[in-house]
Amino acid sequence: MDRKDRIRAFIQQSFKDYAIRDDEDIFSVGFVNSLFAMQLVRFIEGEFQITVENEDLDIDNFRTIDFISRLVERKTAAVVS
Amino acid sequence: MLTETIGVVGAGVMGCGLSQTLAQTGHRVVLVDKSDGVLEKAKQEIRAGVRTAALLGKRKDLDPERILGAIELTTDRERLSEVGFLVENVTEDWEIKKEVYEAIDRICPPRCVFAVNTSCISITKVGAVTRRPSQVIGMHFMNPVPLKATVEVIRGFHTSEETIATARSFLAGMGKQAIVVNDFPGFVSNRVLMPMVNEAAMLVQDGVAPAEDIDRLFKQCFGHKMGPLETADLIGLDTILKSIVVLHESFGDSKYRPCPLLVKMVDAGLLGRKSGRGFYTYATEVR
Secondary structure (H helix, E strand, O other), X not given: OOHHHHHXXXXXXXXXXXXXXXXXXXXXXXXXXXXXXXXXXXXXXXXXXXXXXXXXXXXXXXXXXXXXXXXXHHHHHHHHO | OXXXXXXXXXXXXXXXXXXXXXXXXXXXXXXXXXXXXXXXXXXXXXXXXXXXHHHHXXXXXXXXXXXXXXEEEEOOHHHHOOOOEEEEOOOOOHHHHHHHHHHHHHHOOOOOEEXXXXXXXXXXXXXXXXXXXHHEEEEEOOOOHHHOOEEEEEEOOOOOHHHHHHHHHHHHHOOOEEEEEEOOOOOOHHHHHHHHHHHHHHHHHOOOOOHHHHHHHHHHHHOOOOOHHHHHHHHOHHHHHHHHHHHHHHHOOHHHOOOHHHHHHHHOXXXXXXXXXXXXXXXXXXX
């Protein structure tokens, strides 16, 4: 599974049969509230072995699968370099 | 804002949220619990809480280590000997609370106000086991504490006006508003919420509708932010059960009899969000 698939698989658990799009605001569909954002942070930290620093702790970074994927990409690149 | 150090007894979910909120609003806190294990978990809980506050509140300035620096975590109750205001958050069990109040009444300065963080224990009864019943007041904080702006404040039979004023300024100092009600079983919020949740569980039990549809009716028809069963999962089904049992015992009225399905779920370890499953199943967290 690529990065986006792994993120989508985690999010999808809370969305039942609703197929979430990669550019869709996950908080606007009504299945999860803002508290889910922290679960997401902990998930990506564990799944991708990264630490989300204070400067990236902004709910806007977690609104869509695309945004989350971009953040993970940036963080993993930072670890490698 | 109170400039004195604040005592917080009980480092569970509420005690952690409370200590975090106090530290974030510039207070010094002494957080006491019985075991080092609980305190170690509390540290992690507070760190995660500060991160959540940063995440949701766009507060990048909030640094978990700095916030933890304002909180002294200890198993030594004697460290409460100089606190000016104390909030107690131990388990909602009368014998446990009674023992705590008898002890802190001896340890804390005579001027110290005791706020009982409870959703169901009689404030008047707590006051009676201390030598300062006029300085005992109820504070029913909602979870998660850092995100909830209002607190149900309960005036016990002997609670003085001065104590109510102190409690109001204490809450204002942590950015919260008080709604003061009188002491009576379940106060206002639980007396309405618990039978409602209990009845919603009966609907599931009787096969009238699935949990999702029950909740959607309340959200979409009445504009509630969360339905009764989502709320139950958030609070914890064990806590719900305890509360409804207390109401049942207090009023002796069968309208508060606990729903058998709720009892069965608690027995099965389905406690809601905290156990990963309740009326809903939650995304598995990586720890």
